[in-house]
Amino acid sequence: xLKKIFMALLVFLVxxxxxxxxxxxxxxxxxxxxxxxxxxxxxxETSDNKNERxxxxxxxxxxxxxxxxxxxxxxxxYGSYTFDVEEENGDNLNDAIYKRNRYIEDKYNVILKQxxxxxxxxxxxxxxxxxxxxxxxxxxxxxxxxxNLATQGYCLLPDDLPCIDMTQPWYAHDLNETYRIGxxxxxxxxxxxxxxxxxxxxxxxxxxxxxxxxxxxPYELVRNGTWxxxxxxxxxxxxxxxxxxxxxxxxxxxxxxxxxxxxFLGNFWVxxxxxxxxxxxxxxxxxxxxxxxxxxxxxxxxRQNVYGDQKIFFDTYKDKVTSFQLDLVDVSHMQFENNLGLxxxxxxxxxxxxxxxxxxxxxxxxxxxxxxQNRYYAAINGAWPKIVPNTAPNPERTSIILEALAAxxxxxxxxxxxxxxxxxxxxxxxxxxxxxxxxxxxxxxxLGTTIFWDSVKAGLLAEVMGKGxxxxxxxxxxxxxxxxxxxxxxxxxxxx
Numbered sequence: 088x089l090k091k092i093f094m095a096l097l098v099f100l101v102x103x104x105x106x107x108x109x110x111x112x113x114x115x116x117x118x119x120x121x122x123x124x125x126x127x128x129x130x131x132e133t134s135d136n137k138n139e140r141x142x143x144x145x146x147x148x149x150x151x152x153x154x155x156x157x158x159x160x161x162x163x164x165y166g167s168y169t170f171d172v173e174e175e176n177g178d179n180l181n182d183a184i185y186k187r188n189r190y191i192e193d194k195y196n197v198i199l200k201q202x203x204x205x206x207x208x209x210x211x212x213x214x215x216x217x218x219x220x221x222x223x224x225x226x227x228x229x230x231x232x233x234x235n236l237a238t239q240g241y242c243l244l245p246d247d248l249p250c251i252d253m254t255q256p257w258y259a260h261d262l263n264e265t266y267r268i269g270x271x272x273x274x275x276x277x278x279x280x281x282x283x284x285x286x287x288x289x290x291x292x293x294x295x296x297x298x299x300x301x302x303x304x305p306y307e308l309v310r311n312g313t314w315x316x317x318x319x320x321x322x323x324x325x326x327x328x329x330x331x332x333x334x335x336x337x338x339x340x341x342x343x344x345x346x347x348x349x350x351f352l353g354n355f356w357v358x359x360x361x362x363x364x365x366x367x368x369x370x371x372x373x374x375x376x377x378x379x380x381x382x383x384x385x386x387x388x389x390r391q392n393v394y395g396d397q398k399i400f401f402d403t404y405k406d407k408v409t410s411f412q413l414d415l416v417d418v419s420h421m422q423f424e425n426n427l428g429l430x431x432x433x434x435x436x437x438x439x440x441x442x443x444x445x446x447x448x449x450x451x452x453x454x455x456x457x458x459x460q461n462r463y464y465a466a467i468n469g470a471w472p473k474i475v476p477n478t479a480p481n482p483e484r485t486s487i488i489l490e491a492l493a494a495x496x497x498x499x500x501x502x503x504x505x506x507x508x509x510x511x512x513x514x515x516x517x518x519x520x521x522x523x524x525x526x527x528x529x530x531x532x533x534l535g536t537t538i539f540w541d542s543v544k545a546g547l548l549a550e551v552m553g554k555g556x557x558x559x560x561x562x563x564x565x566x567x568x569x570x571x572x573x574x575x576x577x578x579x580x581x582x583x
Contacts, residue, residue, distance in 0.1 A: 156227075160204055171199050171200065211231075225476070257278045259530070269371055277496065286435070290450070309451050313458055347402060354466045363536070449518060467530050467531070
């Protein structure tokens with residue numbers, strides 16, 4: 088008899104919790120704001136109202152000291168993945184994470200714990216093995232191959248998590264729509280995912296060289312809507328110089344642009360608002376290549392300017408590096424600091440590495456295709472979201488903690504990163520602060536440059552660096568690329 092009573096009470100509590108999550112969302116789909124303020128509906132947009140506080144529609148729950156476990160990668164040169172910190176240390180972002188987590192712990196009576204894994208593949212393997220064995224090893228994990236894992240059935244999807252409300256302003260609506268396939272949400276990028284901001288690609292420019300060369304001010308060009316591919320390439324050509332006069336362009340001469348080919352070349356079509364992988368009328372993945380004249384035009388222009396008669400681009404992956412004993416990802420930054428390049432591509436996570444640079448530098452978005460383009464687009468490359476294993480014993484509890492973390496991240500960690508670190512601590516002027524706002528409000532993603540980078544992006548870039556036979560390559564390789572997309576589409580269908 089006691090057992091029956093206990094089971095009845097347990098069922099009642101679970102139903103009450105489900106009702107609390109769904110009920111609050113239905114009654115008030117807008118998040119609570121203290122005090123009331125105006126928020127852009129596009130989640131990518133940062134808010135200038137520093138007094139605005141976001142409060143999620145979540146039930147008051149006591150989880151009895153539950154240990155909420157996150158499996159995450161170790162921070163590296165490509166992103167910040169820290170889920171928790173042990174103490175405040177005076178660093179703005181560190182302290183914001185600490186305050187956010189202690190707030191969540193106190194409010195819901197949980198203990199947040201992270202397990203860090205150093206390498207990429209062991210992180211994936213640990214996640215897969217745990218799910219396949221049915222183990223309860225962790226509640227969430229930060230993963231790079233998140234879409235693959237989700238479509239292969241390893242994860243609970245956002246729609247399986249009752250207290251996740253992806254309409255709220257702490258979710259990245261444009262990115263999440265990109266990852267919505269077959270009218271099903273597979274990824275829920277939120278402001279808790281710092282690597283969304285880390286992975287945004289911008290252009291830094293050397294202000295000292297700009298003045299010496301008598302070139303136009305990129306800030307004014309951005310504001311006037313005249314910051315275009317043609318203008319960028321003209322400025323790059325003006326900066327090239329064989330500094331030692333030996334008739335050879337080496338890593339100690341001056342270039343228009345410093346980067347790595349895979350971080351640089353594909354940005355031109357993304358900055359034009361073009362996606363090589365799109366959606367068909369049924370919301371399934373489809374190639375957007377054949378007959379795509381705007382794309383073909385940009386590919387051809389990129390090839391002619393970057394690999395034409397004048398060497399404007401030093402590629403630390405392809406060109407010979409002899410003067411800098413550094414990891415390849417750091418070579419272009421060191422060249423930039425030594426005034427050997429007018430422009431530098433830089434993910435946001437790398438900009439703080441320029442803080443010791445003596446010459447002034449500025450930050451602008453990648454240029455538009457032409458002046459008729461009505462906005463800028465900032466490519467994202469390499470963001471790692473949180474995913475939930477399908478073995479999660481309590482999806483309601485998991486969704487409450489994730490939703491609370493996302494909202495509190497919008498209150499604390501995102502302002503610390505964008506307002507304090509990027510705009511105040513590392514930006515050298517007010518104009519760069521303005522540009523950072525434009526960049527972060529323009530984030531977009533082409534799955535052809537991320538999820539399918541080793542097929543679609545790699546194939547197109549090979550022709551940019553090669554013979555430029557774009558039409559024939561697309562004709563020859565589209566079938567194999569479509570097969571990859573169809574495999575993912577098929578996996579999505581299997582989950583319906």
